[in-house]
Amino acid sequence: MTQFKQRIEQGLSGEYTGLANGFDRINKYIYNIQRGCYTLIGGLSGSSKTTLCDFILLNGLQDAQAKGIPFNVTYYSWEIDEVSKKANWLSVLIYNKYDRVISPQTIKGLGDSRLTEEEQEIVYDTLPELEELFSKITWHWTPVNPTGLYSEWWKTMSDKGKFTTIPYIDDDGNPKDRITGWTAYNKEEYNIVVLDHLALGKIERGFTLKQNIDKISEYIVGCRNMFNMTFYIVAQFNQGFHKKITN
Secondary structure, three states: OOHHHHHHHHHHOOOOOOEOOOOOOOHHHHOOEOOOOEEEEEEOOOOOHHHHHHHHHHHHHHHHHHHOOOEEEEEEEOOOOHHHHHHHHHHHHHHHHHOOOOOHHHHHOOOOOOOOHHHHHHHHHHHHHHHHHHHOEEEEOOOOOHHHHHHHHHHHHHOOEEEEEEEEEOOOOOEEEEEEEEEEOOOOOEEEEEEEOHHHOOOOOOOOHHHHHHHHHHHHHHHHHHHOOEEEEEEEOOHHHHHHHHO
16 A cells, blocks of 8 residues: 555544644634644734634643543743743633633732632642643743754654664765654654744844744744644734735
């Protein structure tokens, strides 16, 4: 059986149904969470890009856990700090569990906002669930440059599969091996990278911001194609970009 025919057979058997992303009708077009996909979530400042991305991620984590499917997540949170991220997620978990709104601001006690005794009980009851979810994710809170990202992804994925190589002779006449492919040890596994947001990556030496973004995008496509990784990239549009679209 040819490789492409095998892929068609896998589709027929339901291997590419994907994991839940929390949506319904739109999955007729975006097909749940899939391996080997690159999704860009873009919008103006304050347009809930991160909230949307985290909504997808939380649903995927819960669906993978229910189905016993390995779901590895590396999350580069360069805009939102750890405390705020935990408060945001805890608020969502509480709403899902209790149908009760306790805002992240109240959880953090900002200004005059304080938890009532009843809310404290709910918060502390939900904390173990939050900590369990956080423990399943590799978090990065400090910006990394494109080379650092690429190196991390290659190192991580090198341990999760086997490379296919072919021998060749370099320009100096030395025998070398050229990597031509990669096969996962566990084909059920999902390997997810979330990057929030793209423009906050550490600038590579000598690069402009645009060059930095382009290089990260280049590395994302390369790792998606080589390792079948899934990327959710948050990008902030500026007002000038918005005006060009709407005019």
